[in-house]
Amino acid sequence: xxxxxxxxxxxxxxxxxxxxxxxxxxxxxxxxxxxxxxxxxxxxxxxxxxxxxxxxxxxxxxxxxxxxxxxxxxxxxxxxxxxxxxxxxxxxxxxxxxxxxxxxxxxxxxxxxxxxxxxxxxxxxxxxxxxxxxxxxxxxxxxxxxxxxxxxxxxxxxxxxxxxxxxxxxxxxxxxxxxxxxxxxxxxxxxxxxxxxxxxxxxxxxxxxxxxxxxxxxxxxxxxxxxxxxx
Amino acid sequence: xxxxxxxxxxxxxxxxxxxxxxxxxxxxxxxxxxxxxxxxxxxxxxxxxxxxxxxxxxxxxxxxxxxxxxxxxxxxxxxxxxxxxxxxxxxxxxxxxxxxxxxxxxxxxxxxxxxxxxxxxxxxxxxxxxxxxxxxxxxxxxxxxxxxxxxxxxxxxxxxxxxxxxxxxxxxxxxxxxxxxxxxxxxxxxxxxxxxxxxxxxxxxxxxxxxxxxxxxxxxxxxxxxxxxxxxxxxxxxxxxxxxxxxxxxxxxxxxxxxxxxxxxxxxxxxxxxxxxxxxxxxxxxxxxxxxxxxxxxxxxxxxxxxxxxxxxxxxxxxxxxxxxxxxxxxxxxxxxxxxxxxxxxxxxxxxxxxxxxxxxxxxxxxxxxxxxxxxxxxxxxxxxxxxxxxxxxxxxxxxxxxxxxxxxxxxxxxxxxxxxxxxxx
Numbered sequence: 092x093x094x095x096x097x098x099x100x101x102x103x104x105x106x107x108x109x110x111x112x113x114x115x116x117x118x119x120x121x122x123x124x125x126x127x128x129x130x131x132x133x134x135x136x137x138x139x140x141x142x143x144x145x146x147x148x149x150x151x152x153x154x155x156x157x158x159x160x161x162x163x164x165x166x167x168x169x170x171x172x173x174x175x176x177x178x179x180x181x182x183x184x185x186x187x188x189x190x191x192x193x194x195x196x197x198x199x200x201x202x203x204x205x206x207x208x209x210x211x212x213x214x215x216x217x218x219x220x221x222x223x224x225x226x227x228x229x230x231x232x233x234x235x236x237x238x239x240x241x242x243x244x245x246x247x248x249x250x251x252x253x254x255x256x257x258x259x260x261x262x263x264x265x266x267x268x269x270x271x272x273x274x275x276x277x278x279x280x281x282x283x284x285x286x287x288x289x290x291x292x293x294x295x296x297x298x299x300x301x302x303x304x305x306x307x308x309x310x311x312x313x314x315x316x317x318x319x320x321x322x
Numbered sequence: 323x324x325x326x327x328x329x330x331x332x333x334x335x336x337x338x339x340x341x342x343x344x345x346x347x348x349x350x351x352x353x354x355x356x357x358x359x360x361x362x363x364x365x366x367x368x369x370x371x372x373x374x375x376x377x378x379x380x381x382x383x384x385x386x387x388x389x390x391x392x393x394x395x396x397x398x399x400x401x402x403x404x405x406x407x408x409x410x411x412x413x414x415x416x417x418x419x420x421x422x423x424x425x426x427x428x429x430x431x432x433x434x435x436x437x438x439x440x441x442x443x444x445x446x447x448x449x450x451x452x453x454x455x456x457x458x459x460x461x462x463x464x465x466x467x468x469x470x471x472x473x474x475x476x477x478x479x480x481x482x483x484x485x486x487x488x489x490x491x492x493x494x495x496x497x498x499x500x501x502x503x504x505x506x507x508x509x510x511x512x513x514x515x516x517x518x519x520x521x522x523x524x525x526x527x528x529x530x531x532x533x534x535x536x537x538x539x540x541x542x543x544x545x546x547x548x549x550x551x552x553x554x555x556x557x558x559x560x561x562x563x564x565x566x567x568x569x570x571x572x573x574x575x576x577x578x579x580x581x582x583x584x585x586x587x588x589x590x591x592x593x594x595x596x597x598x599x600x601x602x603x604x605x606x607x608x609x610x611x612x613x614x615x616x617x618x619x620x621x622x623x624x625x626x627x628x629x630x631x632x633x634x635x636x637x638x639x640x641x642x643x644x645x646x647x648x649x650x651x652x653x654x655x656x657x658x659x660x661x662x663x664x665x666x667x668x669x670x671x672x673x674x675x676x677x678x679x680x681x682x683x684x685x686x687x688x689x690x691x692x693x694x695x696x697x698x699x700x701x702x703x704x705x706x707x708x709x710x711x712x713x714x715x716x717x718x719x720x721x722x723x724x725x726x727x728x729x730x731x732x733x734x735x736x737x738x739x740x741x742x743x744x745x746x747x748x
Contacts, residue, residue, distance in 0.1 A: 117347060120383060124340035126424065149415070156413040160354065167352070167413070221357065228373065231351040300348035301414045307341065308415035 092273040096262060099281070100271035106288040117296055139313065146309035150302055163217055169210035174238075176203035177245070184256075184263045204249060208242040211235055230293075237290045244283040252279040334395075335383040337428025338421075343383060345416045349376045355408035355418075360654045361401055361661075364671040369398035372408035372418050379425060392434070399426055400437050401668060404536060404659030406622040410650045419623065422659070426538025436537070439663035444539050452529045454498040461497045462524030464736065468507040471735045473727045475514040480524035481556055488513070488520040489558045491572070493565030494529050495693050502693045504732035508716040509564045509589055515723055516593075516602040520562070528552065532571025537660040546579045553584060564589040564716075566692035567658070570619035588620060590630040590691045590715060597636045604722035607639035612718070613685035614642055615676065615699065616652035617692035630691050630715055637722045643683045653679060657698035673702025681710055691715035 148154060153171075157164040180200020183189045215235050248254055254277035265272030274281065335343070355372035356362055368374035378395035381388070402422055409418045430436055446455045465478035481489060490513060496506035513520050528549045534542040553561070563569040563586065573586040580586070596602040614634060620626045627649050634642055647653045656662060656672030677699060680688045688710060690696055699712040717729045 120335070121340050121343050124338065124343050125336050126338040126340075126342065126428065153413055155411075155415060156352075156354070159411055163352070163354075218353070221353075228351050228353070228368075228377075231353070234351075295350065296347040297350045297414065300344045301350060304341075304345050304348040304414050304416055308417065311417065 092276075093271070096265070096274035097271040099274055099284070100262075100266040102285075103266055103288055106291045110291045110294065113292065114296070114299070142309050142313045143306075146306045149309060150305045163214075166210050166213040166217055169206055170214060170238075173203035173206040173210060176200050177207055177242075180204075184260050185267060187260070187264055201249070204242070204246055208239055208246060211239040211242060215239070234290075234293065234295065237286065237293075241283065241286045241290065244279060244286065248277070248279055248283060252277060254280045333432035334379075334425070334428045334434075337431055338379075338383070338424055341417075342421050342424055345421060346376050346379045346383060348414045348416055349373060349380075350414060352413060354411045354413065358407050358411045358651070360405060360407060360656070360672050360675070361403065361668060363675065364668055365401060367394075367397065367401075369394035370401050371398075372412065372416070374398055375402075375422070375425070376416070379421075395425070396429065396434060399429065400440070400664040401661065402659055403618070403654050403656050403661040403669075403672070405618040405654035407618075407651070407654065410622055423535055423538055427540055428538075430538050431540065437660075437664040440537050440660045443660070443663060444534060444537055447529050447531065447533060448539075448541060448545070452494045452498060453533060454494055456498050458525045461527050462522055464492070464497060464503045464506050465510060465522055465524070467736055468503075468510070468732070471732075473507050473732055473735070474511055478510050479521050481521045481526065481558075482524070484521055485557065486519045486521040487560060488518055489553075489561045490520045490522050491527065491530075491561050491563045491565075491568060492522065493563065493568040493693075495697075496564060497527065499693075499697075500737050501733055502697065503736050504729045505564055505693045505696075505714055505716055507732050507736070508714070508720050508727065508729065511724060511727060512593060512602065512716065512719060513562070516596040518596070518601075523556075526552070530565075530568040530571040532567055532575050533660070535571070535575050536658070542575075543579070546576050550576065550580050554581060558584055560585045560587065562587050562589055562592045564691075565694070566617040566619040566624075567694060570623045574624065588624070588626060588629075588691075590620070590633055591626060593719065594629040594632050594636075597633060602719075602723065604637045604719060606722045606725055608637050608718060608721045609639040610687055610718075611641045611643055611685050612687045612689045612713070613645050613680045613683045614648070615645070615655070615680070615688050615690040615695055616649060617690060617695045618652070618654050618658055620692060621652055622650055633715060634689065634718060637718055640718060640722075643685045645679050645683055647679065655695050655698040655702060657694045662698070669698065670701060670705040673698045674706035674708075675702075677702040677706045677708050677710060677712075681706075681708055685710075687711045687713050689713050689715050689718055 153164055153168050156167060176196065176199050179193065180196050180203070182193045183197070186193065218232075218235075254275055258275045259277075259280060261272045262275050338346070349372070351373055353373060359371050361370045369378060375395060375398040378391045378398065381391045382395065399422055404419045404422050406419045409416065412418065443453055447453050450456060451458055452461065462480060468474050469477045490510060492506040492509070495502050496509075497503070531542060531545040531549060534545060561572060561584065563572060566588070569586065569588040572580065593602060597604065612634065614631060616627060620630070631642060634640055645652070653676050654672060655676050656669035662669040677688070688699055690699065690712070691714065693714060696712055696714050703710055703712060714729065720727060720729075
């Protein structure tokens, strides 16, 4: 089992490296960007506190989506929030000792664990019901489906196939310290972990880029208003 | 060949700014743009949507483009009216119109083909300083002829004859297109009725050059700088623009070029102010139920939705019925972004669909404050076999303020016989 554990840990390193490498290449591309805009703003508009606050609200509450598609907003917002809570509550497997804040987060993480697949099912249903040809891109469909399978397998570990948590934590910590431990006995866990690894290289970079764009959009709109009305 | 493609892809990616490279990664592929895109409604290709174009650009930037990505990007970018609907519905707020303009510039710089009619129009603007390929000396003739025909209260003077507090900027279409000259004449008359002291640039009025930017011409910054220098030299303080495209050009595209001391206003906003101040009084009843079409350049691009509606609301007897899609969600008539030049059949379908939407309101007419939309919607009415009349907003106000100079009367009076080149004789 130790050999299998080492094998899975090595696979994990490869997938993490692929994800970080992809991220690094994109950041490098952004840093090296050389394109010149048609015209550069002469108005060095500073970001006003109000603008920043509105931009943060846009980001946290998906306000643009709320204004135009309430059902999609419920699905998207619930998905992102529950995904964040699930990821944060999973930190208890990666940290030793477990910080108090992560412990306090566990009940919320548990609730989010139920909400996550429900929100993904809602999103998939909304896409299917939209009735517009190719409304769902293949990539989008893949992400939603993979997320659903991962979240359901995670939930089944909680409800039906309770694994030995000490064994799992030992494996994770061993992997993180480059001293891989034995593979946990639970096959459902191995499947859950493997699926997360498979999804890693395909994770959309909008997780990083979208907040930057959303925050900048308000500043830009503010700048345009300044140009129009405050000369 | 493969190396050529990679090199072209690299050129395209390097033509984008840092913010835009981040923007192409920010798309969450949610598909809202697809649900709203007026082009996709009539040509159901993924590349026509913002999501599709962003996908192609992403592959270009990552230097793994296939021939289909390049072809798809070319198709999608030129089958786009840059109406900004995808920006309005994008949950991430990706600034798509600017991205498309910059991508067009990048494509042209990378040596990729641009639709010939667009290329010709850009060359015409650079050569003649107007998009009609006409002599600049003819530009201000509408004012002279309108005065001679008795449509104006006073002669309209040029800035060189008498600088004023306001510069009225008519734009190429209202200056050269005879069917649209009434827009300039009625604008001038309304300003005179309100007692505004204004002048025009006449033969010195340049093309605003915003089409250069819309269609990705690298000459735009230099051309805009030249025009700005002229406006500064003439000590212009306030510019009132009747064309929505010129307005977007001068107030938004020139930001960073035009000094802050020069104020740019759209005619509807200025008229609204004059009405509020009691300087312009709509007095005659106009018993019409109309629906208002928001021009993309005035609405989504500039955030002007209320002022034109307030102007219409001030006209006695006139009632506004909103279309299903209005304000920020107003469906584009397809006249912007060079789409009509690249894909005329698509523009007709878009404007016909908009006319059908207007008909569904039960309104007796469509009103818009943009002469380009006016032309597009009129063509749409023909394509949709609709008898719904399309009016410029000026016409509604004129009917209430000074009904003697209606649009058709001006057009009939100012029409010149065609010269030997097929263009109206000056």
